[in-house]
Amino acid sequence: MAGITSLDVTDVNSEATIREAIDCGIDFLDTAYSYGYDGRSDRVIAKALQGRRSKVKIAHKVGQSWNERRERVVDGRPATLLKHAEECLRRLNTDYVDLMYLHSPDPQISLAESASAIQEIVNRGWARYAGVCNVNGPQAIEFMAHCETSAIQIPFNMFQQNALRELLPIVENRNVRLVCYWVYMKGLLAGHFERNHQFSPNDKRLTYDIYRGDAWERAQNLLDVLRAIALAKNCTVSQIVMAWTLLQPQMDVALVGAKTPTQISETAGVMRVELSTEEMARIENGIKANC
Ligand SMILES: NC(=O)c1ccc[n+]([C@@H]2O[C@H](COP(=O)([O-])OP(=O)(O)OC[C@H]3O[C@@H](n4cnc5c(N)ncnc54)[C@H](OP(=O)(O)O)[C@@H]3O)[C@@H](O)[C@H]2O)c1
Structure with missing residues (x-):
């Protein structure tokens, strides 16, 4: 929806696509602080969901943004995560999101600190559940030790199955769902x-x-x-x-x-x-x- 990685994306089409998705029975939207250089994805979702917020679950991610040169910035500091989470609620015009992920571990910050901040976002009522994206096995275990984790989001398709193989034994006996992109x-x-x-x-x-x-x-x-x-x-x-x-x-949720x-x-x-x-x-x- 933000058109950063894809050609020919328009807001008119994106809004119509969201409405069509809901009409087709799809009830799970995935967005992020960094989808769009200035929150375009969140704003398109807010517009498309006017009067329909209760029909969908919204999953969001904090921990990545863009600098003025439009280079991707990974920032897992607790203060940034909390600030961006609060901002995303305003952009989405909602009091809460259903799921808040850490978008990816920040190599400069201990994962325990970032995980605790995601837990804090849930404790404040800004998100119902917590999750993490783009972690390997040891990182998943560390994140889960510091945050009550409901979902882990991974890349997965017929050509890319390594993340599933690595994480499956870790999540199998826990109440943690996999979401794939x-x-x-x-x-x-x-x-x-x-x-x-x-x-x-x-x-x-x-x-x-x-x-x-x-x-x-x-x-x-x-x-x-x-x-x-x-x-x-x-x-x-x-x-x-x-x-x-x-x-x-x-694999409970497949994003497209x-x-x-x-x-x-x-x-x-x-x-x-x-x-x-x-x-x-x-x-x-x-x-x-x-x-
Ligand atoms: N957590 C993360 O780090 C992360 C990273 C990446 C993505 N994601 C999430 O996963 C979502 C999907 O990722 P993605 O869009 O990059 O990849 P994708 O779902 O594998 O591919 C989407 C592309 O496939 C084509 N397409 C989709 N449905 C089609 C259909 N029915 N018929 C023909 N073409 C179709 C469209 O491109 P064309 O029309 O140009 O062919 C579309 O842009 C993202 O929106 C995001 O929410 C998360």
Whole structure:
């Protein structure tokens, strides 16, 4: 929604996309202090949710921002986290968010201090639950020791499964849910790019290895497997990918970035898609052969 990492994003489309998401039965929005150089994502959400706040859960993140040169700043100092949390409530025009994460550990600050500040945000009633993003196993354990943690947000998709493998044994026996992002690997796994697709040179996706060379060819081999399954089930590749994601252990929420109402309603169609054991096995074989 902030258009920092993606082309052709407009507020008009973003607001319409949020409203369409709610109409499709999606009830979880994910934003952050740093989504937009000046809080654009929060403001778009506030506008789209006028009269609808009670229909959704809002998850927010503090701990990252931008400096005047528009370089990303990681700042996990408690005073900054509290200040930014308070500011985000104003931007969102709400008294509380449902979940507040630490966006990422700050290497300059002890994780215990940042975790205690997130706990303080919950204690003040600004957030209902607490979480952390982008941690490895030992960091997750340290964070949880200082903050009652309900959710850990990680990158996860068919090509990127290491974070899940590392964190699963840690969260399995606790009341901690996993939330994943990059389900579509920035659009590739939505299945609309053919093998010979030419990206605009301004498209930041070209900086990811998977969008180039041999990795792109192997990704397309996997997509051919997914296309065949989607065709037989009369659904879309994006729905197959989302259905597979939601069947992963402990994975309660799968985030997806959508720019238009059409994209989000396509994705939401996953609610009508069930994968059989045989289809899951074909997908797993496709992943093993190509990722
Ligand atoms: N905690 C963190 O550090 C962190 C980091 C990154 C992201 N996140 C969260 O995860 C969310 C999603 O991440 P993301 O947007 O970067 O990646 P993503 O969900 O993997 O990819 C989203 C992109 O896929 C394409 N797309 C989505 N639905 C589609 C559909 N049905 N049909 C065709 N194309 C479709 C769109 O791009 P095109 O139309 O251009 O192809 C869209 O911008 C973010 O909004 C954020 O909330 C969190």
